[in-house]
Amino acid sequence: MSAAQPDTGYNFAYLDEGTKRMIRRAILKAIAIPGYQVPFASREMPMPYGWGTGGVQVTAAILGKDDVLKVIDQGSDDTTNAVSIRAFFARTADVAVTTRTREATVIQTRHRIPEAPLHEGQVLVYQVPIPEPLRYLEPRETETRQLHALAEYGLMHVKLYEDIARHGHIATTYAYPVEVAGRYVMDPSPTPKFDNPKMDDCPALQLFGAGREKRIYAVPPHTRVKSLDFEDHPFRVQTFDRPCALCGAEGVYLDEVLLDDAGGRMFVCSDTDHCEERRADGHVGTGGVAETVAHA
Amino acid sequence: MLARGFTDPVHDSQGVFRAVMDALARPGTIQGLATGLEPPSPLTAELAAIALALADADAPLWLDEPLRQHPAVAEFLRFHTGARLTGTPSEAAFALVSDPAACPEFGTFAQGTPAYPDRSTTLVLAVSDLSCGEGWRLDGPGIRGGARLAAAPVPADMVERLGRNHAGFPQGVDLILAAAGRLAALPRSTRVTGG
Numbered sequence: 079m080s081a082a083q084p085d086t087g088y089n090f091a092y093l094d095e096g097t098k099r100m101i102r103r104a105i106l107k108a109i110a111i112p113g114y115q116v117p118f119a120s121r122e123m124p125m126p127y128g129w130g131t132g133g134v135q136v137t138a139a140i141l142g143k144d145d146v147l148k149v150i151d152q153g154s155d156d157t158t159n160a161v162s163i164r165a166f167f168a169r170t171a172d173v174a175v176t177t178r179t180r181e182a183t184v185i186q187t188r189h190r191i192p193e194a195p196l197h198e199g200q201v202l203v204y205q206v207p208i209p210e211p212l213r214y215l216e217p218r219e220t221e222t223r224q225l226h227a228l229a230e231y232g233l234m235h236v237k238l239y240e241d242i243a244r245h246g247h248i249a250t251t252y253a254y255p256v257e258v259a260g261r262y263v264m265d266p267s268p269t270p271k272f273d274n275p276k277m278d279d280c281p282a283l284q285l286f287g288a289g290r291e292k293r294i295y296a297v298p299p300h301t302r303v304k305s306l307d308f309e310d311h312p313f314r315v316q317t318f319d320r321p322c323a324l325c326g327a328e329g330v331y332l333d334e335v336l337l338d339d340a341g342g343r344m345f346v347c348s349d350t351d352h353c354e355e356r357r358a359d360g361h362v363g364t365g366g367v368a369e370t371v372a373h374a
Numbered sequence: 375m376l377a378r379g380f381t382d383p384v385h386d387s388q389g390v391f392r393a394v395m396d397a398l399a400r401p402g403t404i405q406g407l408a409t410g411l412e413p414p415s416p417l418t419a420e421l422a423a424i425a426l427a428l429a430d431a432d433a434p435l436w437l438d439e440p441l442r443q444h445p446a447v448a449e450f451l452r453f454h455t456g457a458r459l460t461g462t463p464s465e466a467a468f469a470l471v472s473d474p475a476a477c478p479e480f481g482t483f484a485q486g487t488p489a490y491p492d493r494s495t496t497l498v499l500a501v502s503d504l505s506c507g508e509g510w511r512l513d514g515p516g517i518r519g520g521a522r523l524a525a526a527p528v529p530a531d532m533v534e535r536l537g538r539n540h541a542g543f544p545q546g547v548d549l550i551l552a553a554a555g556r557l558a559a560l561p562r563s564t565r566v567t568g569g
Contacts, residue, residue: 090384099430102391103467106428107492109398110548110561112515116492140395142388227488259515259563261544281518283399298399298516298563 084172091138091171097121101139101294105285108296113258114226115209120292130163130188131289133205137186140201140285141167146174148182153190153331153348160188177351189252191273193330193352196282198299204267206288209295211255211265231263234306242311251316257304258297266303272315272331277303322347323365325356377413379426379454386410390427394550397559402512402521404504404558414446416472418500420552422450425498429457429468436466436483436495440473466495474499475527480539480547491544494562501525504553510536514564523558525551536566 089095097119104118123131141147147167151159155177163186164175176182179194186203196202212222215233225233234255241249254271258264266277267286277284277297284297297303307313321328323344330352332345344365347353380386386409393405413422429435435457441447448459451470460466463483471477483495509524510533529535539546539562546562560566 090388095384095387096430099387099428100432102395103428103433104492105395106398106496106548107494109395109516110563111491111544112563114491114544117490140388140392142392143385223489283395296399300518301515 083169085169088170090143091141091167091173092124093121093135093138097135098139101135104294105136105139105296108285108294109283109298111262112297112301113256113262113264113295115293115295117292118294120289123289125162125166127290128207129159130186130205132287132291132294133186133188133203133289134163134166134287135289136203136285136287136294137163137167137184138171140203141171141173141184143171143173145183146176146181148176148179148185148351149187150185150190150192150349150351151188152333153192154350156350178355179349179351189268189270190331190348191269191276193327193347193349194355196276196280198281200282202280202282202284204269204284204286206265206267206286206293207290208253209265209286209288209291209293211253211263226262229261231257231306234263235308238306238308242308248307248311248313254313255306257306259301259303263306264295264297270316270331271305271313274303274305274313275315279303318345320345321363322353322356323363325353325361326363327353327356327361376453377411377450379411380423381410383426386423387427390423393557394424394428394559397550397557398516398548398561400516401514401560401564402506402517402523402558404506404556407552407555407557414444414450416440416444417447417450417470418472418552418554420554420557421470421472421498421500424550424552424557425451425457425468425470426454429455431456431458433467434458434460434465436460436463436469438469438471438473438477441470463495469495469497471497471499473527474501475529477529480535483547485542485545485547488545491546494545494547496548496550498550498552499525499528501527501551501553504551504556504558506558511567512560512564513567514540516561517564523551523560525553525558533566533568536560536564540565 104116149160149164151157179192305313409419409423411419486494503526512521549560
């Protein structure tokens with residue numbers, strides 16, 4: 079994968095053991111109270127806030143030497159953020175890394191859930207910028223704490239209703255609020271709402287880390303995750319009117335790629351691993367080229 | 375002489391934590407737990423391993439009566455974890471219970487507050503029998519369909535206690551049931567009914 083050599087001089091997975099214990103205790107409480115945001119003493123990491131310091135700390139706390147790590151950024155394995163975090167753990171923990179969703183035991187993600195179904199025994203670690211779903215509606219943490227304690231989520235329904243009043247439909251397309259196990263309303267991180275249905279009854283454990291905001295929360299496997307909606311305006315995901323131009327996949331989330339200055343564009347799978355595997359299996363889209371060499 | 379701690383503190387702690395994490399994430403499943411510890415009796419190797427992996431100066435320990443009666447147990451835990459030993463159950467981050475049948479009411483331990491339900495005690499019960507597929511019926515987050523779990527010894531009114539604990543959700547305590555070489559967990563989110 080990367081040419082990074084394991085670094086000596088750091089503890090396994092970079093964090094000291096005291097920090098790991100603190101994060102681990104927070105993770106255990108987060109799992110016991112699905113959707114509730116557990117405060118934790120987030121550390122400074124050797125990367126800026128906004129680059130996934132929360133996710134990195136959660137990954138560092140759970141990672142063992144036999145784990146296989148995959149890191150994605152907007153579905154892609156090969157963007158700067160994904161490559162850097164993968165190299166970080168390859169260097170500080172000497173763990174095996176992969177781009178294959180199926181082979182990974184721990185998947186750290188920035189804003190996508192892989193297209194390939196997750197399975198039991200996998201852990202999906204989300205990088206979260208703003209963990210509080212009510213933050214833009216109520217700026218005071220003391221107040222949002224109370225609202226969660228009382229399960230008072232009327233504000234959020236008003237916000238979604240205002241969407242309908244203004245646009246005729248719920249116009250929230252990412253970070254779409256969900257209700258976890260019938261109790262806490264949770265921000266699924268800025269994943270497209272296309273991915274929300276994958277969180278419901280997911281066989282994998284889902285952990286969320288927000289480094290700057292110092293919060294950890296979790297959704298255990300096989301837990302009910304319901305996107306908020308109204309009876310007359312049920313939750314709906316985006317649809318795409320064409321398949322992936324490279325692999326021909328339908329029913330997947332697509333990225334728009336500009337090709338030239340004359341308005342040329344193509345729509346391709348956001349999940350690069352899914353797209354590559356399909357092309358390796360011989361699927362070709364309208365703008366794709368048939369694979370001549372099968373992937374190993 | 376003081377019994378030794380983990381042979382490989384970094385990876386042994388991680389292994390214990392992952393077993394506890396998987397058990398809490400999937401109530402009703404039994405996770406393997408190899409410790410390599412030989413702590414002073416009546417502290418079991420599993421209780422010791424969970425304390426060594428998760429307790430420290432920020433996470434006070436509460437010991438039940440049989441453990442308190444043996445100074446070697448306190449000495450072992452103090453040396454290896456650095457955790458404060460508290461006599462007040464409601465101050466404990468972890469409660470180590472070597473005689474689960476005589477475990478105090480769950481309500482005497484920290485329950486968390488409505489705004490911060492995470493500030494609650496995790497009870498670690500040393501059971502001798504632990505099996506899945508029979509016993510209590512479990513339902514809730516982390517459980518596909520339904521699960522069953524049996525453990526002994528436990529308090530006579532265990533199911534009623536767990537019912538009250540679940541009724542207080544999101545406040546309440548979380549339980550880890552640790553037998554020789556394996557463990558299971560009952561987080562507060564799990565509904566438990568009699569088998």
